[in-house]
Amino acid sequence: MVDKVCVGLDNISPSVIALNARIQFFDGIPTSTIQQTLIDSAVGLISDTQPDYTYAAARLFLDKIYKEVYGGVTKPPSLxxxxxxxxxxxxxDPMLISSYTAEEIEELNEHLDFSRDTLLSYAAVQQIYSKYLIQDRTTKRRxxxxxxxxMVMSMAFHINEPKNRVQ
Incomplete structure (x- = not known):
């Protein structure tokens, strides 16, 4: 997991993140605990001289989000x-379905690129997660x-555009 999130990031080390985490393994340790410990470790390594750790922390956090949203499914559903x-x-709002055709939504689906999430810093992902993602207010599940x-925000903003709202 840590090796994967460090791909393409210069001057950081997955082993430093893992060692800094100091994970105490025991039978039955939840993977969510391991994941959060690794996130916290990467966050703790962010500095002026090592800024790329913010992207490693963000990618670890994104893995947590994808697991929460999709469970074990690796491919997200269509838009x-x-x-x-x-x-x-x-x-x-049901207006999203009644105002856009299935063809328009499928065209928008072609523009979704989940790899763009990796361009976000840890602070950006944290803010999006805590403030903007749709969640169940009781369970806090996103x-x-x-x-x-x-994409859905863009669709909502352009719902009344008469022409070219998909472009």
Whole structure:
């Protein structure tokens, strides 16, 4: 996991993140505890001289978000399926489905690029997670990723555009 989040980041070491975490393993340790400890470790390594650790921490946090949103599924649902699910759960306004055609939503789906999430710093991911992602207020479970949030917000802003709202 740590090796994967450090790919393409210069001047940082996955082994430093792992060693700094000082994880005390025991039978039955939840993977969420390991994941949070690694996130905290990477955050603790962010400095003026080592700024890339913010992106490693962000990527670790994004892994946590994807696991929370999708469970064990590695491929996110299409935007159309995601919106329909969120409307059925009463988290999104049904106007998204009634105002956009399935073809328009599928065209927008082609523009979703989840790798763009890795361009965000840890602080940005933390703010998005804590303030903007749709969540169940009781369980605190999130139901969307940053890319889905940005796309659905854009759709909502342009819902009344007469032409070219998908471009």
């Amino acid at each position: 159309y399926d995601h919106i329909n699910t969120m409307v059925a759960m009463k988290y999104y 139901f969307e990723t940053p890319q889905q949030m940005f």
